[in-house]
Amino acid sequence: MAPKNKFSKEKMVEAALQVVRDKGIDGLTAKTLADELGTSTQPVFTAFGSMDAVRQEVYAAAVRVYDDYADAGLKEKVPFLGVGMQYIRFAREEPELYRFLFLTRAQDQKYSAMTSMRHLQELVRPTLMNVYHITAEEADLYFRDLWFVVHSLSTLIVTGDCPYSDRKIGQILTGVSVSICKSIKEIPGFAAGAFDRDAVFRALIQ
Secondary structure: OOOOOOOOHHHHHHHHHHHHHHHOHHHOOHHHHHHHHOOOOHHHHHHHOOHHHHHHHHHHHHHHHHHHHHHHHHOOOOHHHHHHHHHHHHHHHOHHHHHHHHOOOOOOOOOOHHHHHHHHHHHHHHHHHHHHOOOHHHHHHHHHHHHHHHHHHHHHHHOOOOOOOHHHHHHHHHHHHHHHHHHHHHOOOOOOOOOOHHHHHHHHHO
């Protein structure tokens, strides 16, 4: 009779998540996980069968960590700005998990930066419509374009190439927010892309 595994699968996933935090997903191997647990590799394979199965569990755990950040953003007084700032916070505090979820593409991963954006877009749409008195189409465009900036800043943070403080990032997001909102309000057809671009730019430079 085989000896009972003293580590639960949950404990192993927790340890594997820590390995990813410390070493990145490429650093997660049977040996590094066993070292984190302080055991041999046998319990890992007894519990999961393969490292692919471990990685799938770790991916789901990383999504749960990110969801906690997103949920915190949704509870802010201004949810659509809250989720953006929480996305940036996640990148700053959990860079390897951010890299794993949003900068690593694998065929079996159903979650991505764009699927996250679309999910949050649906959740904040009613608030945007109510606060800015805009249509659903305009709210979706507003959130999408602002989120593109948020994702870019977050990626710069994770890659170590962001020179901006949180205060400066806040100023950047405010400027982009104002620009998008003014365009929606003052340029007929802006959200649908049905406006005279040449005329708009001629008016700006006059």
